[in-house]
Amino acid sequence: MMLHIPGILTPDQVKYFREKMAAAEWVDGRASVGAQGAQVKQNRQLAEGSPLALELGNIVTRALTANPLFFSAVLPHRILPPYFNSYAGGEQYGLHIDGAVRVNSTNMQSMRADVSTTVFLSDPDEYDGGELTVMDTYGAHEVKLPAGDAIVYPSSSIHRVNPVTKGERVASFLWTQSMVRDDWKRSMLFDLDQNIQKLRGQIGDGDAVVGLTGHYHNLLRMWADM
Numbered sequence: 319m320m321l322h323i324p325g326i327l328t329p330d331q332v333k334y335f336r337e338k339m340a341a342a343e344w345v346d347g348r349a350s351v352g353a354q355g356a357q358v359k360q361n362r363q364l365a366e367g368s369p370l371a372l373e374l375g376n377i378v379t380r381a382l383t384a385n386p387l388f389f390s391a392v393l394p395h396r397i398l399p400p401y402f403n404s405y406a407g408g409e410q411y412g413l414h415i416d417g418a419v420r421v422n423s424t425n426m427q428s429m430r431a432d433v434s435t436t437v438f439l440s441d442p443d444e445y446d447g448g449e450l451t452v453m454d455t456y457g458a459h460e461v462k463l464p465a466g467d468a469i470v471y472p473s474s475s476i477h478r479v480n481p482v483t484k485g486e487r488v489a490s491f492l493w494t495q496s497m498v499r500d501d502w503k504r505s506m507l508f509d510l511d512q513n514i515q516k517l518r519g520q521i522g523d524g525d526a527v528v529g530l531t532g533h534y535h536n537l538l539r540m541w542a543d544m
């Protein structure tokens with residue numbers, strides 16, 4: 319499932335990020351990728367574990383975990399400290415798949431990457447190209463969102479970032495291990511949860527809504543692993 323989550327960061331937070339990032343040192347983006355990805359990746363990143371990446375990353379993680387849509391769609395168990403990237407002057411990241419297992423450099427804990435997230439930090443009118451293009455059985459989906467908005471998509475999908483031919487595209491990106499590893503089960507739980515919320519708004523907490531809430535939790539009990 320792909321989901322657009324608006325307003326993860328406020329305009330003031332985006333402004334703060336952009337100021338800090340404009341003054342930061344950048345490293346070759348190939349530092350954080352395997353052999354296949356390195357052949358197609360051309361961008362720059364804040365160094366993994368640098369004080370600025372950790373400071374801004376904490377803000378992103380807190381904003382995501384406090385967001386009810388992110389929680390419902392991703393069911394996060396472990397979140398890797400967010401990364402920050404920049405593409406300009408024709409830079410791109412060709413077709414690739416995100417690695418299945420990542421190590422959290424702050425505590426050396428391994429985790430499975432189930433869900434990939436990009437939080438856009440540039441507005442679409444600041445650059446040409448740079449669409450995040452995610453492939454699934456329904457075709458190719460091009461994503462280019464306002465600054466502060468996020469897209470989540472299964473880490474099992476092949477994807478790319480198109481060349482940025484004008485301006486600069488900066489973003490934060492991260493991986494989450496979900497309590498529910500299977501994308502289809504996660505999207506069924508999301509669908510059920512969202513419809514229960516809608517029903518609660520329409521008819522309140524009657525017997526049927528309590529029963530459906532019980533059903534949601536019993537499915538989660540059956541499928542969650544931690």
Ligand SMILES: O=C(O)CCC(=O)C(=O)O
Nearest residue numbers: 403416436450479489491
């Ligand atoms: O910049 C993005 O939106 C995604 C980057 C990406 O796919 C990656 O670093 O693996």
Ligand SMILES: [Fe+2]
Nearest residue numbers: 414415416477
């Ligand atoms: Fe990727």
